Every structure is written in C-alpha cells, then in structure tokens.
Amino acid sequence: MGEDVTEQRLGPVVRRRSRIQRSTMDQHLLDSRERSAEYIHDDPWRVLRMQAEFVEGFGALAEVGAAISVFGSARTPADSPEYAAGVAIGKALVEAGFAVITGGGPGAMEAANKGALEAGGLSVGLGIELPFEQGLNKYVDLGVNFRYFFVRKTCFVKYAQGFVVLPGGLGTMDELFEALTLVQTKKVTRFPIVLFGSEYWGGLIDWLRKTVIAQGKAGEKDLDLFHVTDDVTEAVRLVTKETGPGANLYEV
Numbered sequence: 001m002g003e004d005v006t007e008q009r010l011g012p013v014v015r016r017r018s019r020i021q022r023s024t025m026d027q028h029l030l031d032s033r034e035r036s037a038e039y040i041h042d043d044p045w046r047v048l049r050m051q052a053e054f055v056e057g058f059g060a061l062a063e064v065g066a067a068i069s070v071f072g073s074a075r076t077p078a079d080s081p082e083y084a085a086g087v088a089i090g091k092a093l094v095e096a097g098f099a100v101i102t103g104g105g106p107g108a109m110e111a112a113n114k115g116a117l118e119a120g121g122l123s124v125g126l127g128i129e130l131p132f133e134q135g136l137n138k139y140v141d142l143g144v145n146f147r148y149f150f151v152r153k154t155c156f157v158k159y160a161q162g163f164v165v166l167p168g169g170l171g172t173m174d175e176l177f178e179a180l181t182l183v184q185t186k187k188v189t190r191f192p193i194v195l196f197g198s199e200y201w202g203g204l205i206d207w208l209r210k211t212v213i214a215q216g217k218a219g220e221k222d223l224d225l226f227h228v229t230d231d232v233t234e235a236v237r238l239v240t241k242e243t244g245p246g247a248n249l250y251e252v
Contacts (some may be wrong), residue, residue, distance in 0.1 A: 001150075005176050009127075009135055009145050013048075015085050020195075023024070025235075034110070038188040044223050049097075049147070050148060050151060051099060051167045053146060053147060055150055056144065057126075057144050057146065057151060058154045058155075058158075060142065060144045061124070061142075061144065061155060061158075061159045062097050064101070064122065064217065065097050065099060065122075066097060066099065066100055066123060066158050066161055067099035067100065067101050067122075067124065067159055067161065068098045068099075068101065068111070068160055068161060068162050068163070068164060068239055068240065069101040069102070069156045069157075069160035069162070069163050069164075069176050070086065070089060070090065070093075070101070070102050070112035070163075070164045070166065071102070071108070071109075071163060071164070071166065071168060071171075071176065072086060072102075072107065072108025072109060072111075072112070072165065072166030072167060072168045072172060072173045073102065073107050073108050073166070073167060073169050073172060074103075074105045074106050074107040074108070074109060075106075075169070076107035076108040076111065076166070076167070076168075076212060077107075077108050078110075078111075079102040081107065082108060082111075082166060082167055082183070082197070083107070083110075083111045083112075084110045084111070084112075085166065085232060086109075086111025086112045086115065086166055087111045087112070087114050087115040087194060088110035088115060088120070088232045089112055089115060089147075089164055089166075089196065089232055089236065090113060090115020090116040090117075090118075090119065090120060090121075090123075091112060091113065091114075091115040091119040092115075092232055092233065092235075093116065093164075093236055093239075094119035094120065094121025094122075094241070095117075095119055095121075096116070096118050096221075096236055096240050097240075098115065098121070098161070098240060099121060099122035099124055100112050100115070100121065100122070100123055100124065101124040101156065101159065101160055102115035102124070102125055102126070102140075103125065103127065103128065103152075103171070104124075104125020104127040104128060104136040104137060104140050104143055104145075105125075105127065105136075105137060105140070106127055106137055108123070108166040108168065109137065110137040110139060111166075112164075113137055113139035114124060114137075114139040116139070117139045117141065118121055119223045122141055122142065123139055123140055123141045123142070124140065124141070124142045124143070125137065125140035125142070125143040125144075126143075126144050126146065126152050126155055127143060127144065127146065127155060128145070128146050128147075128149060128152055129145065129146065129147045129231050131242075133170075140146060153174075153175065153178055154174060155224070156175065157178075157179065157182060157188060157191075158216070159177045159190075160167055161190075161194075161239075161240070162190070162191055162192040162193065162194070162239040162240065163175075163176070163179050163191075163193045163194065163237075163239070164194045165181050165193065165194065165195050165196065165197050165236055166197065167196075167197050167200040167201075176193070176195075178220075179191070179193055180193065180225050180226065183225050184222060184225060192227065192238055192240075192241060193225060193226040193227070194226065194227045194228075194229060194235045194238050195226055195228045195229075196225070196229060196230070196232075196250045197230060198228050198229070198230050199230075201228055201242075202228075205223070205228065208222075209223065210244040224239070
C-alpha cells in the first residue's frame with residue numbers, strides 16, 4: 001500500500017517521492033527500541049510538540065458548533081451499501097443541524113464527508129500521520145492533520161455531541177471502545193453512541209454479553225451505553241437526541 005503514496009502531509013509540511021518519511025511521531029514516541037538516556041532527555045521537548053498539536057486542533061475546531069463524529073473503515077468500497085449508508089447518514093446529520101466529523105480518510109469516512117458536503121453542511125476531517133498516508137479526502141471542508149493518535153481522539157470527542165459507528169476495523173474499534181469507556185466512567189455525559197449495521201456488530205455484542213458480562217468483567221447495564229440500528233433515520237434520531245450546542249461535553 002505504501003508504494004502507491006506520492007504525497008505526504010505532516011502538519012504544514014508536504015513531502016513527495018523520496019522525501020516521504022516511513023516512520024511516524026507516534027512510532028518514535030512508543031518504540032521501546034529507542035529507549036536511551038539521550039532519548040529520555042528529548043521527551044520533554046516532545047511534550048511541547050504535543051501541546052502545540054492540541055492548540056492547533058482546538059483552535060481550528062473551536063467554531064465548528066454542534067457536530068457528530070462518524071467512524072468506519074477506510075477500506076469500505078465506494079460501490080458498497082455501507083458507503084451509500086455513510087453518504088445518507090452524512091446528509092441526514094446536516095439536515096438535522098449538525099456538522100459531520102470523520103477521520104478524513106477514504107471509505108466510510110469519505111462517504112460521510114461526501115453526504116455532509118452534498119447537503120450543504122460543514123464537513124470536517126481529522127487526519128493522522130501514517131506511513132501509508134493518503135491525505136484528506138476531497139469532500140473535507142475543514143481538515144486538521146495530527147501526528148499523535150491520542151490528540152486526534154481527544155478532538156473527536158471534545159468537539160462532537162455523539163458518535164455514529166459504521167462497520168470498521170481495528171481503528172474503528174479503538175475509537176468505539178474509547179468512547180464507551182469515557183461514557184461508562186462518566187468522563188462525558190449525554191453522549192449517545194450508535195452502531196450502524198446489526199449484522200456486522202452482532203458478533204461483538206454477543207461476545208460482550210456471553211463472555212465479558214457473563215464473566216463479570218462488565219455489567220449488563222453497560223449494553224445500554226450504545227444503540228444498534230440498520231435504519232439511517234433512526235440512527236440520526238438516536239445520536240442527536242437531547243444533544244446540541246449546549247450539551248455537556250468532554251472537558252480537557
């Protein structure tokens with residue numbers, strides 16, 4: 001996949017061809033093989049870069065207003081029913097008075113951004129620096145590229161009133177369970193989470209019920225932290241219910 005990359009955007013910097021970097025800031029930060037006394041002395045300076053990324057992200061997103069974050073696989077084909085559902089959800093969210101925030105990539109994220117743009121609403125993309133960087137999709141009106149996943153995920157929650165989660169892979173699961181944990185621990189309140197696609201999410205829900213809850217690792221009431229639906233209208237109704245500009249959000 002990386003062989004097809006011809007352009008890489010790292011914050012304000014654009015790299016092409018032989019100048020493309022194959023490692024990321026997250027990788028340098030977390031890779032235990034780089035641990036040394038010299039590396040430890042460098043860490044305080046990394047904090048300043050993280051701080052700057054928060055400032056840039058907060059500044060860009062402060063005026064977004066009421067918004068919903070939509071997650072899903074970057075591998076969703078454009079001719080699939082899931083992509084069509086993403087477009088429909090993006091449109092319906094705008095028609096309900098909300099901006100749409102995605103990860104800014106292709107697939108399901110692109111679909112939601114496309115729907116928001118076609119409906120005349122604000123289409124936001126929060127990208128991430130990756131070795132196989134593809135850039136923000138063409139339907140993003142307001143885009144922010146992040147170096148660190150945890151900064152990006154904070155912005156997903158801080159500037160959204162809820163999540164719609166389309167079928168996705170590990171990244172989508174990461175974002176879903178981060179949101180569920182924040183709601184469960186009451187770090188955020190009035191934050192609806194909607195899983196779109198009952199067939200796709202059914203196995204995960206069965207595992208939560210029959211294994212995690214059955215073994216006492218979570219409570220039955222934790223299943224109430226999210227909703228599951230196959231209907232676009234219901235998904236939008238559930239995720240926008242009792243939310244809006246005055247909703248109590250994640251505070252940093």
